Amino acid sequence: MRTFTISLGILASIVVATPFIWWYISADSDLQAAVVTRDGVTETDEAGGVPAWLFPHNKLNTSAISDGMYEEAGFIAALDNGNSDAFSQDVWLNVKSAVESGDTDLIMESALLTGSTEFDVRSDILSFTESSWSGWSGRWMPSLDKADSDVSEDLIALYEQEEDWNYTGTGYVFVRESTSDVLAVESDGNGPVLAFTELGQELYDLEQSPLYSDWFQLVEADSSDHLAASFDLNLSEAEEFVLNDASIPVSPAAIQQFRRSGSNITFLSGTFSDLDSAPLSHRYKHPAFVDRIRAAVPGEPEDRFFWLSGKNVFTHAINAAEEPDDPEAADVELPAGFEAEGAVYHAKMNEQHMEVYQDGEWQHLPVKGVNMGMGKPGYFPGEAAINRSEYRRWFEQIGEMNANTIRIYTIHPPVFYEELAAYNQSADEPLYVMHGVWIDEEPLEETLDAFDEEIITVFESEMKDVVDVIHGNAVIEHVPGHASGVYEADVSPYVSAWVIGIEWYPFMVENMDETYPDLPDMEGEFVYTEDAAPFEIWLADRFETLLAYEYDTYEAVRPVSFTNWVTTDKLEHEAEPLEQEDLASVDPDTIYLQGPAELAGQFASYHVYPYYPDFLNLEDRYLEYEDHTGEPNNYAGYLDDLKAAHRLPLLIAEFGIPASRGRTHANPFGWDQGHISEQEQGQITAHLFETIESFDLMGGLVFSWQDEWFKRTWNTMDYDDPDRRPYWSDIQTNEQHFGLLSFDRHKIRINGENDWESRTGLGTSPEQVSLAAEHDETYLYLQFDGAEADDFTVYLSIREDEGVDISGFPADYRMSLGSEKGKLEVAGDYDPFYVDYAEEALNEEGGWSESLTDDFHPIRLALNKEMVRPDTGETLPFEYDETGVLLKGSADPDDDNWSSLHDFETNGTYTEVRIPWLMLNATDPGNREFLGDVWEDGFSDRIAIDAINIAIEQNGDLYQFDTGYTWETWDLPMSEERLKDSYYYLQDAFED
Numbered sequence: 001m002r003t004f005t006i007s008l009g010i011l012a013s014i015v016v017a018t019p020f021i022w023w024y025i026s027a028d029s030d031l032q033a034a035v036v037t038r039d040g041v042t043e044t045d046e047a048g049g050v051p052a053w054l055f056p057h058n059k060l061n062t063s064a065i066s067d068g069m070y071e072e073a074g075f076i077a078a079l080d081n082g083n084s085d086a087f088s089q090d091v092w093l094n095v096k097s098a099v100e101s102g103d104t105d106l107i108m109e110s111a112l113l114t115g116s117t118e119f120d121v122r123s124d125i126l127s128f129t130e131s132s133w134s135g136w137s138g139r140w141m142p143s144l145d146k147a148d149s150d151v152s153e154d155l156i157a158l159y160e161q162e163e164d165w166n167y168t169g170t171g172y173v174f175v176r177e178s179t180s181d182v183l184a185v186e187s188d189g190n191g192p193v194l195a196f197t198e199l200g201q202e203l204y205d206l207e208q209s210p211l212y213s214d215w216f217q218l219v220e221a222d223s224s225d226h227l228a229a230s231f232d233l234n235l236s237e238a239e240e241f242v243l244n245d246a247s248i249p250v251s252p253a254a255i256q257q258f259r260r261s262g263s264n265i266t267f268l269s270g271t272f273s274d275l276d277s278a279p280l281s282h283r284y285k286h287p288a289f290v291d292r293i294r295a296a297v298p299g300e301p302e303d304r305f306f307w308l309s310g311k312n313v314f315t316h317a318i319n320a321a322e323e324p325d326d327p328e329a330a331d332v333e334l335p336a337g338f339e340a341e342g343a344v345y346h347a348k349m350n351e352q353h354m355e356v357y358q359d360g361e362w363q364h365l366p367v368k369g370v371n372m373g374m375g376k377p378g379y380f381p382g383e384a385a386i387n388r389s390e391y392r393r394w395f396e397q398i399g400e401m402n403a404n405t406i407r408i409y410t411i412h413p414p415v416f417y418e419e420l421a422a423y424n425q426s427a428d429e430p431l432y433v434m435h436g437v438w439i440d441e442e443p444l445e446e447t448l449d450a451f452d453e454e455i456i457t458v459f460e461s462e463m464k465d466v467v468d469v470i471h472g473n474a475v476i477e478h479v480p481g482h483a484s485g486v487y488e489a490d491v492s493p494y495v496s497a498w499v500i501g502i503e504w505y506p507f508m509v510e511n512m513d514e515t516y517p518d519l520p521d522m523e524g525e526f527v528y529t530e531d532a533a534p535f536e537i538w539l540a541d542r543f544e545t546l547l548a549y550e551y552d553t554y555e556a557v558r559p560v561s562f563t564n565w566v567t568t569d570k571l572e573h574e575a576e577p578l579e580q581e582d583l584a585s586v587d588p589d590t591i592y593l594q595g596p597a598e599l600a601g602q603f604a605s606y607h608v609y610p611y612y613p614d615f616l617n618l619e620d621r622y623l624e625y626e627d628h629t630g631e632p633n634n635y636a637g638y639l640d641d642l643k644a645a646h647r648l649p650l651l652i653a654e655f656g657i658p659a660s661r662g663r664t665h666a667n668p669f670g671w672d673q674g675h676i677s678e679q680e681q682g683q684i685t686a687h688l689f690e691t692i693e694s695f696d697l698m699g700g701l702v703f704s705w706q707d708e709w710f711k712r713t714w715n716t717m718d719y720d721d722p723d724r725r726p727y728w729s730d731i732q733t734n735e736q737h738f739g740l741l742s743f744d745r746h747k748i749r750i751n752g753e754n755d756w757e758s759r760t761g762l763g764t765s766p767e768q769v770s771l772a773a774e775h776d777e778t779y780l781y782l783q784f785d786g787a788e789a790d791d792f793t794v795y796l797s798i799r800e801d802e803g804v805d806i807s808g809f810p811a812d813y814r815m816s817l818g819s820e821k822g823k824l825e826v827a828g829d830y831d832p833f834y835v836d837y838a839e840e841a842l843n844e845e846g847g848w849s850e851s852l853t854d855d856f857h858p859i860r861l862a863l864n865k866e867m868v869r870p871d872t873g874e875t876l877p878f879e880y881d882e883t884g885v886l887l888k889g890s891a892d893p894d895d896d897n898w899s900s901l902h903d904f905e906t907n908g909t910y911t912e913v914r915i916p917w918l919m920l921n922a923t924d925p926g927n928r929e930f931l932g933d934v935w936e937d938g939f940s941d942r943i944a945i946d947a948i949n950i951a952i953e954q955n956g957d958l959y960q961f962d963t964g965y966t967w968e969t970w971d972l973p974m975s976e977e978r979l980k981d982s983y984y985y986l987q988d989a990f991e992d
Contacts, residue, residue: 031322033060034073036095037081038088038112050273050306050314051077058318073104075321077314079273080111087112089121093478093485096128100414100486102262105321107314110217110269111137114177123379127387127413129256129267130222135972136183136248138174139215140191144184145169151184158182172233174218174248178971185242189234192216194254194309200228203257203316208232209309212254213301216270221253222389228255231269245758247974255313260388261418261488264320272310275303335493338362341596343557347432347496349601352649354559354698356432356496365432365496367699368689368990369405370398370740371654374412374483375708377743377777377975379726382481388415393977394705394741395423399431401740401983402990406431407499407653407701410438411462411469411482417489424494432496434653434701435470436563437463437546439501448511450538460545463500467550470495497559498546499605499653501539504568509535509584526551526597532590540591547597557600563653564588565607566616566638570645576615577867577876589647603698604646607654610635610688611667614876618869623668628694634668636691643695652692652700657684659900659980661916662732662861663881664713674734675881677899678742682985689989702986707739709973715862716918718939719832719931724924727973729778732861732883732918740983743975747776750891750914751898752907756783763961767792767954773965775925777973779914780948780965789817789904789911792954798920798930798945803827804856807958809951813920814856815886817904817911822886824919825856829935832921833860837878852935859884859919884919893978900980920948926970 035051060075076095078087098104113122113133126133141150144167151173156165158175159182171186194200194209201207212231221227231254235243240250256267337344338357347356347365355362372394379385398406408416424430439459444450468474472490476483516534524544529537539562550556568586576582588604616622616634625637643650659681663674671684685702692700710726713735720730729744730736748756759772769786782794795811797803803812804827814825828834829852863879889902891914904913921931923942932941947964 031060031074031318032072033075033077033318033321036076036078036091038083038085038115038117039081050275050310051079052275054311054314054318058315060318073098075318076104076106076108077273077317078106078108078112080109080271082271082274084115086116086118087121089118089478092121092125096124097475097486099263099265100261100488102488105264105317107266107317108268109271109273110219110267111215111271113217123383123385127385127415129265130226130258130387130389131253131256131267132220132222133972134218134220134248134252135177135970136174136218136246137177137215138172138218138248140170140211140213141173142170143168144171144173144186155182159184174243174246179969181968183242183246183248185235185239187233187235187239189236189239192231192233194229195232196229196255197227199225199257200255203228204309204312206309206312210304211301212270212305214271214274216252216254218249218252219267219269220249221256222387223258226256226258227253228257228266230254241758246968247970264317266313266317268313272306272313275306334490336360337493337556340599341557343551343555343596345557345600346493347558348599349559349603349649352696352698354496354603354649365404366693367405367434367496367651367701369403369407369431369699369701370401370705371407371409371701371703372705373409373708375710375726376706377709377726377729378972380481380710381708384413384483386413386416388419391416391419392423395419395431397741397979397983398705399423399427399429401987402992403986404429404432405434405496405699405701406705407434407436409436409502411466411476413483414485414487414489417469417472417487417491420494421489421491424491430494432494433470433491434497434499435466435495437466437498437500441502441505444508445505448505448508449515450508450512450535451516459542463542463546464549466498467546467553471554471556492554492556495558497561497603499561499563500542500546501563503563503565503607504535504584504586506567506580506584509533509568509586512538513584524548526593526595528592528594529590530592533585533587535586536588536590539586543591543593543602547593551596557596559600559602560593560597561603561605561651561653562586562588563605563607566609566613569606569642571641573613573615573619574871575618575869576613577618577869578614581613582615601649603649603651605651605653606642607703608635608638608642608652609655609673610657610669610671610684611665611673614864614867617666617668627691632669633691635671635688636694639691639695639697643697649698651698654703655685655688655692655700656703656738657681657688658734658736658738659982660731660734660737661901662716662730662734662883662918663863664715664734664861666863666879666881674737675883675901677901678981679899679985681980682982685982686985686989689986702740704738704740706741707737707743709736709743711735718836719918719921719923721924721929721942724926724929727777727926727971728917728922728924729973729975730918731778731916740980740986742978742980744778744978745776745974745976746891746893746978748774748779748781748912748914749894750781750902750905750912751895752890752905752910752912754783754785754910756781756912759783760963760965762950762963762965765952765954765959765961766957767959769952769954771950771952771961773948773950775965775967777925777970777975779916780920782913782915782950784911784913784952785909787909787954789822789906790819792952795951795953795958796920797949797951799830799932799943800945802933803830804854806951806953809949809958809960811856811951815913815915817886817906817913818888820888822888822904822913824859824884824886824915826859826884826921828852828855828857829933830921830931831857831859832931832934832939833857833862833880835934835938837862837880858882886913893981926973928967928969 099106143150174183192212337346354365356365374381469487470492472488474487478484512534519534521529526547527540527544529540570585570587573582622634622637627633627636659678660674665673716733762771764770772783774781794815796813798812803810860880861883866878867876886903890898891902917925932943947966949964951960
């Protein structure tokens with residue numbers, strides 16, 4: 001018996017010891033790993049949770065990673081450690097740099113976006129992970145009852161700032177990061193679980209997870225190819241409607257997995273690293289069924305989630321990091337260039353045209369393409385927020401448009417170059433890039449002297465960075481307002497030319513002529529000048545720096561040009577009324593190339609639009625000029641003169657027409673700067689391109705690829721908040737809507753059909769007219785049902801107790817709708833146009849007689865102030881556009897007969913209308929901010945409103961609706977990409 005007992009004890013000891021022995025004899029991992037939290041790199045035991053057990057369990061080496069030395073790590077886990085500190089920019093940029101080096105894999109939790117993490121860090125993380133965050137975080141609560149402890153007192157207190165907390169039972173609590181708004185949703189479902197996609201099932205051998213009980217961020221994947229799992233919230237249709245109404249995704253991403261620059265990246269939308277009770281020891285191995293046994297033991301839900309799902313995700317990430325790189329990460333072979341003069345050439349000028357070296361021979365490249373900026377909704381261009389999937393999608397669309405060239409003005413983030421290289425590897429025809437070198441305009445305007453030492457130093461440093469960037473040999477540190485990162489994609493074979501600088505400030509050019517009258521011509525190794533003006537010599541010096549640096553560093557040369565525009569062309573314009581538009585000239589013909597640069601050649605680049613400067617619309621020789629079709633064409637007349645004046649080949653580097661509702665300048669042939677439909681935009685822009693082609697020029701580049709919400713223009717810029725422009729779409733500002741790609745959501749389709757998916761009912765009048773409202777980033781939408789549109793008049797109140805008194809209702813706006821047109825008018829004391837121009841826009845009676853307090857005014861936009869034409873002495877009167885006129889018809893892009901200029905549609909007793917935010921004096925609709933007392937305090941006076949109140953007048957009676965329309969404020973706007981109708985006109989125009 002004793003022997004049996006001893007044997008049994010020995011056997012038990014072996015069983016107990018085997019997992020430990022198994023762990024000890026298993027090979028140590030060669031993988032250098034780092035845990036990165038909000039505080040930076042920590043030891044795994046300090047990080048706690050999953051890393052404290054999982055990392056040593058897998059024998060990962062964390063000791064060799066010192067603070068900030070992430071490039072030594074082959075695997076980084078960027079995890080939330082439960083506090084609300086900021087995930088610092090320095091830490092994130094170091095992590096990002098290590099991953100982009102191609103030697104470091106990353107698993108990262110989206111909870112790092114929350115807390116006090118700075119906005120630009122969040123934005124960069126989301127761009128890097130190709131994700132979009134709604135701004136909301138959520139959590140399943142087993143009990144919403146106020147008496148229970150599942151919902152924190154702080155959250156309930158936030159909620160009760162607006163209304164009482166009366167929730168019970170199970171459900172969700174959602175918190176909006178930017179505004180601390182709290183939304184509770186009672187739900188009888190079982191709470192959130194992870195539903196794995198085919199990718200997730202393949203990676204993790206899982207189909208569904210247990211309950212996920214921690215906080216999660218409601219994130220959407222920009223690419224469905226990366227989605228490994230999404231959250232199934234187990235909501236009813238009614239509960240989903242509540243989330244949709246708050247712009248909360250109902251099926252958010254849970255796990256995204258993809259490769260970048262040879263690195264594996266896993267992005268977790270929540271805190272997956274929380275492990276309440278880790279095993280007593282990490283020093284043992286065990287079969288998978290042990291995890292199922294652990295999960296069955298009563299305990300915290302996060303433990304069950306980890307053992308049945310989370311562990312698979314983390315283990316896969318670790319195993320993938322330990323595997324050798326696959327062939328996909330190998331370098332690709334770049335196209336060969338033409339070798340001569342000790343340098344490589346991929347493009348050159350041949351007489352008046354550009355040629356590119358393809359398949360061992362020079363081929364003519366008629367330049368046709370687009371300009372691409374760095375703006376997108378919710379971001380200023382300096383935030384470099386365009387992400388990889390967006391560039392990838394845009395390159396494909398630009399290629400499908402039959403374009404061959406993209407012009408950029410400055411350095412874009414690394415993903416631009418990486419995706420360009422990837423696109424050109426597989427495309428039938430490559431996309432070439434004309435690369436700019438940006439210079440800050442403000443110092444030029446302040447000093448009026450480009451020879452300022454600091455200006456030259458900064459500009460030439462930027463030049464060298466650009467050269468290094470296109471050769472895939474740059475690490476650019478983060479500087480606010482500029483792209484940064486590790487640039488390893490060599491796209492130099494696809495960079496067809498340099499086009500440096502900006503549209504030059506004429507007073508600066510004039511001042512340099514006066515300051516340096518005896519400046520001698522320059523003579524360099526690559527560039528020299530003949531009879532050049534001071535600023536032309538300055539430009540030649542910059543060409544020398546750029547060309548010499550690329551030749552000396554990379555043994556490469558390419559064609560070169562500088563940005564120019566009609567304002568500083570070399571022609572005289574006798575009819576131009578504005579002095580600064582014909583004040584100075586910058587002549588590219590005074591600059592010559594020699595040595596290795598001579599083979600590459602140079603060309604002249606001009607931005608030319610048909611409606612400005614004014615001489616284009618005034619001089620008879622342009623107005624009467626007949627183009628290649630025999631029709632009058634002022635644009636063709638100017639191009640004829642411009643070409644004749646130059647020895648250099650000529651590129652029209654910007655041309656186009658904005659598809660905006662608001663207008664800024666008129667053209668005699670209707671090619672106006674604004675109030676142009678998308679169809680008209682396409683027709684006119686295609687005609688301008690055909691005009692360019694008719695003169696056998698190098699080609700033309702449409703401005704622009706995408707709409708740019710951050711832009712401003714002179715006749716609306718005083719009426720909005722400049723710090724908030726990217727967060728909403730001002731369809732009244734033409735500069736925002738030059739793009740062929742729109743971001744406007746068209747949340748409500750104005751089509752005469754009662755098909756609104758969401759609305760806020762505001763009440764029903766005694767005459768049985770019901771009113772509902774909705775909004776998006778561009779418009780306020782109103783829906784009336786119960787009477788013909790011309791049977792009632794609508795009044796809107798923005799300010800409290802101000803405006804025109806209509807039977808006791810203080811009306812800031814009056815709207816009347818007819819069978820074909822309607823009109824929106826503004827109260828006289830709320831009319832910014834009247835404040836700006838009442839005194840100077842005098843008519844025959846000596847001034848406008850409109851009342852400030854008793855009348856409604858037409859809503860107007862200025863087009864031109866009074867001017868005197870210098871060649872004839874003729875006084876050109878003040879011009880304006882009545883933009884408050886409303887056009888009837890479908891505004892639904894899915895309708896064949898739609899127009900982007902239509903404002904309202906009716907169908908019997910049903911009417912729907914959309915009103916641009918700026919026409920309601922919104923300075924920032926995202927914050928419900930509007931102009932205040934503009935007559936007394938000017939445009940700097942702003943008010944925050946609670947709601948827009950609405951009344952209708954019918955059969956002589958006025959009825960104010962019970963409820964005013966209010967809306968949730970927003971920071972990051974929602975947007976939806978859509979190719980405008982104009983895209984397809986250009987697609988045809990660019991076709992060979």
